[in-house]
Amino acid sequence: MNDHKQPEYVDAVVVGGGPAGATAATCLARAGYSVMLLDKGGRIKPCGGAIPPRLIEDFAIPDALVVARVNSARIVSPSERYVDMPIDNGYVGMVDRDEFDEWLRERAAAVGAERRTGAFRRIIREDSTGVVIEYKDTSASGGRETRLVHARALIGADGANSAVGKQTIPGADCIPYVAAYHEIITSPAANDRNFDPARCDVIYRGTISPDFYGWVFPHGKTTSVGVGSAVKGFSLRGAVDALRADAGLEGAETIRREGAPIPLQPLKRWDNGRNVILAGDAAGIVAPASGEGIYYAMVGGQYAAEAVIGLLHTGDARALKMARKRFMKAHGQVFRMLGMMQRFWYANDGRRERFVRICGDPDVQFLTWDSYMHKRLTRARPMAHARIFFKNIAHLTGLAPA
The missing domain is CATH 3.30.9.10 (D-Amino Acid Oxidase, subunit A, domain 2)
Known part of the structure; x- marks a missing residue:
């Protein structure tokens, strides 16, 4: 282990070992880069634990982790x-997040990421060569010593109150939640x-x-x-x-x-234009209205890692912008629709009553579950969309009974 004056050198540091951070570390390690996965340890996010079949397929989740x-x-x-x-x-x-998240971290370690138990403190230096971060070693053998690590790139996957984001990304300190x-x-x-x-x-x-x-x-x-x-x-x-x-x-x-x-709202910017990028809750990618976050965190972690790989391979920091661009292209429309739905239907109990009535519609149910399970806007049933549109108009105008 290094002392305070002698930083370690790695290609990338990932701060935060939840689904976004663990996925990012796995992606980087599989690509052959040296990566440190820094996680506080012992922290479990409050979460309903729901994951769609699309996540299980895309990220090769074993059946044993699906507890129901x-x-x-x-x-x-x-x-x-x-x-x-x-x-x-x-x-x-x-899934149960204590078991699920630990399995993701262990998978990252199995493909080459180095796990460290510690708390990110601050960025000491950031320049064209990368970033030097300070963290406190909180492992059983670490003695709570302060250590340094130099990385060519840094991924902040440290949650909605991201310390990495607050130090590096404009707007990260005022994300709605x-x-x-x-x-x-x-x-x-x-x-x-x-x-x-x-x-x-x-x-x-x-x-x-x-x-x-x-x-x-x-x-x-x-x-x-x-x-x-x-x-x-x-x-x-x-x-x-x-x-x-x-x-x-x-x-x-x-x-x-x-x-x-x-x-409940993606940040308008995820990177600092040089060598830092955010992922998961730190980037604000939890679906409005539903609060679904695990799938989007893992996709965001993968996109962030692939953007960092682009940076490390070419030296061109513009590669970092691709993570947000790819995510919003794939999921931005869903997020916008869910945001509008939350702002209107959740406003008071009268509207909630009407919203629940709409949920009983067979077309709404089909499109809801199809979109959830496959993470896409269903386009194969245009008449269903048309019927839902007119039913929504009826509820919005009060023509339909509550």
Whole structure:
């Protein structure tokens, strides 16, 4: 290990070992570059844990990590109206983030990335040769010593409050987000009090969240019960208590509690134009309205790594801009649509009531699940899109009953 005055040298440092960072480190190591994966360790993001089949295919996720396969969702309105959304010819995979994220980090190490347990402190120097970063070694044998590493490129995958982003990327310090909190509990058997181990529940009610939603997502032996909101002072724990009571889960054992900000808008810029780029939550790539982030984090991590490979191979820093350009080309339209949906339909309980009614439409259900599972806007059924358009107009104008 190096002392404070003698930095190590690597091609790239990835700060943050979640899905974005671990994927980026794997991609870089497989390409033959020396990469340090710096992660605090012991941190698990609050997350429903849902992943689409597209992620499982694209990133070669083994079956053992998929702890449950959900075949339907139940959408709950403010007036307790239930709309079931069965998934035809598909499923939603559920993972437990402590096991899933660690497996991704171990995969990165297996292909050559060097894992380090430590906390990023600051960038000491940044110039045409790369960046020198300072971090605190928090491993069991590290003695909490401060160390330096020199890298030709730096990927910040350190979450919504990215320290890397705040030091290097304009706008990274004011990214909009919701505060999320959940409790991982022991799953009971199916009961008659609104819990089904093969169904995800999504609750739209102002008392549960005034501007987002609550969830009950089963993970096989465990279940995530959580809520998100950007309203300051709103009691997230109180909302989770209410969710557990509604689902008959108030007596279930609580395994752990977690909270963190979830960004809801991609940053307009992901790189500093020289040698630093952001990925995952640090870049703001969590889907509005749904809060889905794992798939987008891994895609963003891959794109960031491939952009860095372009930089390392050519020396041309313009390669870094390709990550955001590729991501927005593939997913920008979906993000814009979901953003508009959240701003309108989540505004109050009257609109939430109408939104849940729309979710009962067969065309809406088909297009929702097809887009989710395959991560594309479905274009094969133009009449379905037309019907949804006119139904939305009817709800927006109040012509349709709530």
